[in-house]
Amino acid sequence: MSQPNVVSQVEPNLLVEPSQDLPLVSVSVAFRMGALEDPPGGEGSVRLLGRLMRRSAGGRSAEANDALIEGMGAGLGADVTQSTVSFHGSVIARSLDRFGEFLIDALARPSLPEDELARLKRETLAELVETLDDDRSLARRWFRKTLFAGHPYGRSAGGTKAGVESATIDSLRALYRRLIVPENLVVALAGDVTIERATRFAAELASALARGERLVDRTPEPSVRAGRHLLLVDKPERTQTQIIIGGSGSHPADPDHFALSVANTAFGGTFTARLMQEVRSKRGWSYGAYSSLPYDRRRQAFSMWTFPKAADAAACIALELEMLEKLRRDGLSKNELAWAKRYLVRSHAFAVDTAAKRVGLKLDATLYALPAGYYENYTENLRAVTLEQANRALKERLSDEDLLLTLVGTEALVGKPVRDAIPRLEGSDVVRYDAE
Amino acid sequence: MASNRAARLAQLNANAPEWGAVSHVETVPFGGRLKIERFRLKNGLELLACEDRSAPVVAYHTWFRVGSRHEREGKTGLAHLFEHLMFNEVEGRASGEFDRLLEEAGAESNASTWLDWTQYNIAIPKEKIGLVIGLEAERMSRLVLREPQVTSEKEVVANERRFRVDDDVEGSVSELLWATAFNRHAYRWPTIGWMKDIEGFTTDDCADFYRTYYAPNNATLIVVGDYVESALLEKIARAYGAIPPSMLPVEDYQAEPPQTAERRSEVKKPTPTEKLAVGYHSPALGDFDHLSLSLLVDVLFGGRASRMHQSLVRKQELAADVRASVGPFRDPGLFEIFASARDGHRAEELLLAIDQELERACKDPISNEEIERARARTELGLIAGLETAEGKASTIGFYETVLGRPAAAFERLDAIRRLGPSDLLRAARRYFSDSARSVIFVRAELAGQAQKAAE
Numbered sequence: 001m002s003q004p005n006v007v008s009q010v011e012p013n014l015l016v017e018p019s020q021d022l023p024l025v026s027v028s029v030a031f032r033m034g035a036l037e038d039p040p041g042g043e044g045s046v047r048l049l050g051r052l053m054r055r056s057a058g059g060r061s062a063e064a065n066d067a068l069i070e071g072m073g074a075g076l077g078a079d080v081t082q083s084t085v086s087f088h089g090s091v092i093a094r095s096l097d098r099f100g101e102f103l104i105d106a107l108a109r110p111s112l113p114e115d116e117l118a119r120l121k122r123e124t125l126a127e128l129v130e131t132l133d134d135d136r137s138l139a140r141r142w143f144r145k146t147l148f149a150g151h152p153y154g155r156s157a158g159g160t161k162a163g164v165e166s167a168t169i170d171s172l173r174a175l176y177r178r179l180i181v182p183e184n185l186v187v188a189l190a191g192d193v194t195i196e197r198a199t200r201f202a203a204e205l206a207s208a209l210a211r212g213e214r215l216v217d218r219t220p221e222p223s224v225r226a227g228r229h230l231l232l233v234d235k236p237e238r239t240q241t242q243i244i245i246g247g248s249g250s251h252p253a254d255p256d257h258f259a260l261s262v263a264n265t266a267f268g269g270t271f272t273a274r275l276m277q278e279v280r281s282k283r284g285w286s287y288g289a290y291s292s293l294p295y296d297r298r299r300q301a302f303s304m305w306t307f308p309k310a311a312d313a314a315a316c317i318a319l320e321l322e323m324l325e326k327l328r329r330d331g332l333s334k335n336e337l338a339w340a341k342r343y344l345v346r347s348h349a350f351a352v353d354t355a356a357k358r359v360g361l362k363l364d365a366t367l368y369a370l371p372a373g374y375y376e377n378y379t380e381n382l383r384a385v386t387l388e389q390a391n392r393a394l395k396e397r398l399s400d401e402d403l404l405l406t407l408v409g410t411e412a413l414v415g416k417p418v419r420d421a422i423p424r425l426e427g428s429d430v431v432r433y434d435a436e
Numbered sequence: 437m438a439s440n441r442a443a444r445l446a447q448l449n450a451n452a453p454e455w456g457a458v459s460h461v462e463t464v465p466f467g468g469r470l471k472i473e474r475f476r477l478k479n480g481l482e483l484l485a486c487e488d489r490s491a492p493v494v495a496y497h498t499w500f501r502v503g504s505r506h507e508r509e510g511k512t513g514l515a516h517l518f519e520h521l522m523f524n525e526v527e528g529r530a531s532g533e534f535d536r537l538l539e540e541a542g543a544e545s546n547a548s549t550w551l552d553w554t555q556y557n558i559a560i561p562k563e564k565i566g567l568v569i570g571l572e573a574e575r576m577s578r579l580v581l582r583e584p585q586v587t588s589e590k591e592v593v594a595n596e597r598r599f600r601v602d603d604d605v606e607g608s609v610s611e612l613l614w615a616t617a618f619n620r621h622a623y624r625w626p627t628i629g630w631m632k633d634i635e636g637f638t639t640d641d642c643a644d645f646y647r648t649y650y651a652p653n654n655a656t657l658i659v660v661g662d663y664v665e666s667a668l669l670e671k672i673a674r675a676y677g678a679i680p681p682s683m684l685p686v687e688d689y690q691a692e693p694p695q696t697a698e699r700r701s702e703v704k705k706p707t708p709t710e711k712l713a714v715g716y717h718s719p720a721l722g723d724f725d726h727l728s729l730s731l732l733v734d735v736l737f738g739g740r741a742s743r744m745h746q747s748l749v750r751k752q753e754l755a756a757d758v759r760a761s762v763g764p765f766r767d768p769g770l771f772e773i774f775a776s777a778r779d780g781h782r783a784e785e786l787l788l789a790i791d792q793e794l795e796r797a798c799k800d801p802i803s804n805e806e807i808e809r810a811r812a813r814t815e816l817g818l819i820a821g822l823e824t825a826e827g828k829a830s831t832i833g834f835y836e837t838v839l840g841r842p843a844a845a846f847e848r849l850d851a852i853r854r855l856g857p858s859d860l861l862r863a864a865r866r867y868f869s870d871s872a873r874s875v876i877f878v879r880a881e882l883a884g885q886a887q888k889a890a891e
Contacts, residue, residue, distance in 0.1 A: 019490075021469075021490045021823075022819055022822060022823060023819065024816075024819045024820060024823070062740075062750070063741070063746060063750070066739065066740040066741035067741040067805075067809065069741075070738075070739045070740070070741045070809045070812065070813055071741075071805070071808060071809045071812055072812065073812035073813070073815055073816045074816065075816065075820075090816065090820055091816075092812070092815060092816055092819065119750070119753075122753060123749065123753075123756075126755075126756035126778045126779065127756055127757075129708050129709060129756065129778075129779055130709070130756045130757060130776055132707075132708050132882075133604075133605050133606075133707050133708075135603060235706070236706045236881070236882070237706045237881075238603055239598045239602045239603055240595065240598040240599065240602075240603055270539050271523075271535050271539065271545075272532060272535045272536045272539055277532070280592055281532060281588070282588070283588065283591075284587070284588040284589065284590070284591030284592045284595070285591070285595070286592075286595055287592055287593075287595045287596040287599050307595070307598075307599055308595065309594070309595060309598055339536070339539075339540055342540050342541075342542070343539045343540060343542060345542070346540075346541060346542020346543075346561050346564075347539075347542040347543070347544060348542075349491070349492065349493050349542060349561045350493065350542075350544055350559060352491075353490075353491035353493050353824055353825070354490075354491065354823050354824055356823065434708065434882070
């Protein structure tokens with residue numbers, strides 16, 4: 001190797017890892033707040049802003065900007081999560097200077113024209129209609145919306161029809177002035193770039209942006225409704241049922257965060273974990289069966305995901321509930337814990353096998369305000385988890401009673417058997433797949 | 437280097453198992469920095485090894501030259517079902533132990549099947565390479581097939597089919613498009629298989645398939661990453677050297693007769709907006725025209741600056757999405773277009789707008805600026821796909837299996853740099869023929885409800 005694989009934190013808001021492995025540079029320009037800044041009733045506004053900035057970079061037309069980006073051998077997207085806005089691109093190294101200029105045009109000199117916003121809104125509304133074809137996305141959207149009802153995490157970063165329609169050029173310009181300021185900026189570059197070149201780009205970008213105020217995330221911790229509740233999203237002619245079952249999950253600052261991560265891995269994090277073995281390998285009920293435990297700045301959800309055929313939906317749900325109860329009651333075995341730790345520690349090699357991935361982890365740590373040393377000490381923290389810690393985390397953090405069961409399926413086929421299969425079901429709602 | 441290798445191979449071969457003698461066949465440059473070493477075992481097993489020390493990991497692929505094209509009517513989906521069964525049980529190990537050992541070692545493993553091939557991929561920390569070699573050699577020759585596992589896996593595959601095809605509008609329409617466009621060639625059935633065939637497979641079907649196609653002389657190993665060549669060769673020779681070659685059957689190849697009239701079909705689907713799928717017969721991956729057509733299709737459909745996106749999505753606002761691809765197959769396949777209409781627009785409007793752009797491409801040469809843009813997109817796509825050892829192994833394995841040239845991705849990039857407007861005009865006039873296309877109109881059973889949607 002020509003140099004050690006080390007991400008340099010050149011400045012508080014600049015991360016760089018040069019690598020000459022390929023003539024390619026990965027560039028991320030991110031801001032520390034995202035769809036949480038959508039105005040009330042304006043879900044999707046921040047996403048519209050990100051897309052409009054890209055389209056109107058430097059005051060040019062969207063057509064001219066698309067041709068410019070693609071002509072230089074680059075790709076650029078604006079990704080919006082609840083907590084971040086990120087302009088992420090890759091570019092062939094020979095075009096890095098031009099790509100940097102384009103990014104500065106998009107971030108500091110977008111014209112944000114009204115006619116392009118009108119067109120973008122129509123496009124976005126059409127895309128939202130298309131998402132109704134994707135049952136998995138539908139299930140995920142309804143799960144979050146219902147689990148976090150009344151909390152900002154229940155709102156859709158991708159937008160809603162009413163939210164997109166309500167966006168005006170004035171509201172987006174106000175958002176731009178608030179969000180896209182150097183005080184919220186984090187820049188990350190990896191690949192065929194020098195630290196000097198990256199530093200110069202970051203400085204040029206920061207100085208081109210109008211100054212503002214550092215935004216502080218004041219989102220409250222979400223709470224989860226007590227009891228077991230069923231939400232059946234009714235869609236015609238479904239031969240199978242998308243099922244997401246979940247409740248309150250983890251926070252990266254929890255003292256048992258790593259213990260719970262290990263426990264989740266043993267339960268539903270891999271192909272040989274309990275959930276996949278029971279649902280797929282033994283019964284053949286679902287092509288996939290996983291549990292997940294994502295993080296954000298506030299506590300996120302724990303969830304299990306399966307998609308059995310309609311006739312197996314009720315039995316699959318009953319099995320998953322039993323497995324969750326057993327997991328909390330009996331915990332993991334010593335062997336399961338040891339195996340999960342080995343898997344997580346060793347497979348971390350694939351989270352850090354390229355400069356872009358290593359920089360990406362550092363970027364996440366910065367944007368999501370992860371505890372100091374989260375990734376630097378990641379494998380050590382996993383190795384240190386004990387059986388007692390993992391099993392206590394399962395009991396204290398996960399619930400088998402306060403659960404939301406979200407299904408996308410055909411109510412006439414699965415409604416009654418599913419309701420009958422859920423012990424202690426406290427509430428049940430049916431909504432149309434295109435409702436709201 | 438060459439003489440050192442020859443000496444090491446001589447030493448290795450002196451103690452090799454019956455079929456394990458290794459010969460070095462060639463060195464192939466792979467991009468500017470890397471090279472591929474091709475080795476062959478006496479049993480016919482090919483090994484393509486590419487040393488890359490950019491990360492302490494190894495990607496280990498096994499590509500079998502068998503795909504859904506080797507199936508027959510009534511037994512469609514067997515290659516794919518078998519791919520699933522390869523993860524179940526081998527002699528001397530408990531069911532599921534294969535995956536458990538790999539995961540414990542930190543490996544990421546998966547597999548895929550398509551028309552021409554089946555591939556198994558494992559990425560693993562470099563110190564565990566020996567484990568992978570042993571496990572992969574075991575399942576190449578000592579797989580256990582039992583009735584309960586076959587029954588359970590058939591149900592898993594049926595559920596995969598429901599997920600990818602039956603409950604997925606685009607998946608089901610693409611399946612119909614291929615079945616409409618092909619009458620004779622084995623590309624006419626889907627890789628995942630028809631549901632009734634999946635349900636009907638027996639354990640004997642699977643055992644026959646295994647004995648017929650899973651042999652060292654029908655496979656190529658791709659190893660990319662941080663390894664020591666001499667140790668790698670020694671382990672591979674020992675693990676695979678006892679497996680004899682098999683007599684591979686002659687493929688019952690059926691050429692697709694030329695299509696002489698447009699084929700149209702109409703289906704109803706539970707979707708809020710109309711869709712359109714169009715398939716033109718297209719050249720095989722190894723045909724020079726494949727390059728010209730691919731570059732042309734990128735000009736027309738690739739990215740937001742493309743002609744189709746600009747026309748259908750931006751200017752006329754007929755479509756929510758329009759995209760296309762040229763099939764990368766050993767035999768002639770399809771250039772496939774898929775478009776989703778915006779609410780209130782018909783699939784026929786999409787077809788008309790697409791036809792106008794295709795006709796324009798047949799009439800006027802494409803500008804150099806558009807060609808340059810498509811070239812840059814192609815180059816970016818290739819480079820971005822090579823960031824990881826896994827990406828490099830996939831690229832090498834794919835081109836080796838389909839074309840027999842592991843570095844063909846770079847050859848194609850060089851060739852694309854030489855293409856000009858004349859090549860693209862020729863490709864347009866040769867392949868954009870209404871009489872050689874199939875068209876599927878998708879009617880929206882849930883039309884009219886879309887205005888309430890998306891909130």
